[in-house]
Amino acid sequence: MFADPLPAEILTPLKLELRRLASTRGRPALLVHGRLDDDIVRRVYEALREFGPLPWLDVVLTTSGGAATATRRVAALLDEIANHIAILVPMRARSAGTLLCLSSDELVLTSIAELGPLDSLLAGVDSQAGPAWLSSEDVRGFGEMATAWFGVAPGEQGLELLGMLAQQVFPASLTQLYRFDALTRVVAADLLRRHLPLASHDEIERVVQRLVNGYPCHDFPITRAEARAIGLNVSDADPEATSALLAVYDATVVALGEAAQVGPPVVNLAIAVAPEVLSDLPAPCVSEAEL
Numbered sequence: 313m314f315a316d317p318l319p320a321e322i323l324t325p326l327k328l329e330l331r332r333l334a335s336t337r338g339r340p341a342l343l344v345h346g347r348l349d350d351d352i353v354r355r356v357y358e359a360l361r362e363f364g365p366l367p368w369l370d371v372v373l374t375t376s377g378g379a380a381t382a383t384r385r386v387a388a389l390l391d392e393i394a395n396h397i398a399i400l401v402p403m404r405a406r407s408a409g410t411l412l413c414l415s416s417d418e419l420v421l422t423s424i425a426e427l428g429p430l431d432s433l434l435a436g437v438d439s440q441a442g443p444a445w446l447s448s449e450d451v452r453g454f455g456e457m458a459t460a461w462f463g464v465a466p467g468e469q470g471l472e473l474l475g476m477l478a479q480q481v482f483p484a485s486l487t488q489l490y491r492f493d494a495l496t497r498v499v500a501a502d503l504l505r506r507h508l509p510l511a512s513h514d515e516i517e518r519v520v521q522r523l524v525n526g527y528p529c530h531d532f533p534i535t536r537a538e539a540r541a542i543g544l545n546v547s548d549a550d551p552e553a554t555s556a557l558l559a560v561y562d563a564t565v566v567a568l569g570e571a572a573q574v575g576p577p578v579v580n581l582a583i584a585v586a587p588e589v590l591s592d593l594p595a596p597c598v599s600e601a602e603l
Contacts, residue, residue, distance in 0.1 A: 317355075317578040322570045327585055329563040330372070333556040334587040339368040339398075341587075344386070345564050346580030348378025348408045353385045355582035360393050363584065369394035371416070372560055377407030377428075380492070380499050387415035387503055400549065401425040402557035407530070410523065411496070413544075414503040421536035422549045422557055428534060429527040430496050430520075497524060507545055519543050 318326075326343075334341035342359060346352055371390065390397050399405070399416040406428030413419050413427060421427075500520045508516065522542050527534075540546045549557060564581065571578045 317581065318567060318571050319574070322567050322574075323583070326560070326563045326567045327583060329556070329559045330583060331585045331588055333372065333553075333560055334370065334585050336552060336556050337370055338587055339370045340366055340584060341370045341372060342390075342582065342584045343372045343560065343564065344582050345372075345374045345568075348375055348383045348386060348412060349580070350379075350382055352378070352580045352582060353382050353389070355580055356386055356389055359582040359584040360389065363393060363586075366394045368396045369398070371397060371399045372557065373399050373401055373405045373409060373412065374403055374561060374564070375405055375407075375409035375412075377409060380408060380411060380496050383408045383411045384499050384503070387412060390415065391506070400553070400557055401427070402554075402561040404428075410534070411500055411503065414500055414507050416507055417545075418547060419507070419539070419545055420547045420549050420553065421539065422554045423536070425549075426533040426535060427539055429525075429530055429532055430500055430523040431493070431525060431527075431530055493524070500524070508543065511543070515543065 330341050330343050340363060342356070344352065344356060369390065396417045397415065398418040398420055399413050400420040401409075401413070402422055402425060404426050405413055406426070407430065410427040411430060497520055500523065501516050504511065504516045504519060508519070511519075519542055534542075536546050536548065568578055568581075
């Protein structure tokens with residue numbers, strides 16, 4: 313049996329806020345919080361097992377990233393269970409989180425939500441105190457930097473640059489990063505065909521190109537206005553949905569903090585609830601500062 317990572321007394325208040333969101337929007341809601349990896353794939357599967365096929369599903373997503381392959385598997389799970397998938401982002405869905413957002417029929421962002429670029433990262437390639445993470449765009453920009461800053465010309469000087477880079481980063485690691493970049497582009501284009509069903513091949517390639525190498529750094533925040541300008545199908549969360557989404561986010565942070573005090577830290581959460589009649593739910597707690 314796949315164990316729930318949180319004790320019931322910690323999980324209950326979080327489920328209450330998630331159910332309040334589900335009831336407000338009239339749809340089942342799935343919370344996905346943490347790293348998009350093999351563990352979260354299993355947790356999403358377990359969370360959705362009790363549900364049959366659904367016409368609608370809201371996915372409340374908070375993540376700083378993960379693996380493209382695991383993200384594709386989560387997207388496939390969601391596609392199997394729901395005809396219409398809305399991904400709601402209260403705060404952040406960066407990197408692989410943005411990749412998962414491309415699998416949605418509808419993307420709902422609060423005014424403080426952010427997505428992130430899709431340039432691939434490779435860990436553990438540092439040499440003599442170099443960066444612990446290397447981005448595909450860091451490598452791609454090396455030649456551009458050499459030309460723009462130091463006037464290095466293509467040809468033999470370019471080969472010398474490649475040799476210098478290979479001395480600092482194991483050549484097989486560069487090849488792996490090249491393949492990760494190709495994988496990300498393939499997965500992004502595949503998922504975008506659901507998100508933008510009427511888009512042409514060229515339009516999809518343009519969006520992928522923008523997300524992969526259109527930004528100055530991996531941590532660049534893509535706001536909902538920018539996401540809309542790229543061409544993504546973005547809706548603004550209305551005030552009621554924003555309040556409910558931020559309440560779910562805050563309750564998740566509290567639950568993870570409480571769990572860390574009584575046991576090993578919990579990294580990933582996937583919790584699904586069905587909507588109820590709002591009048592049947594307890595009134596939300598209001599602190600003195602909010603009165």
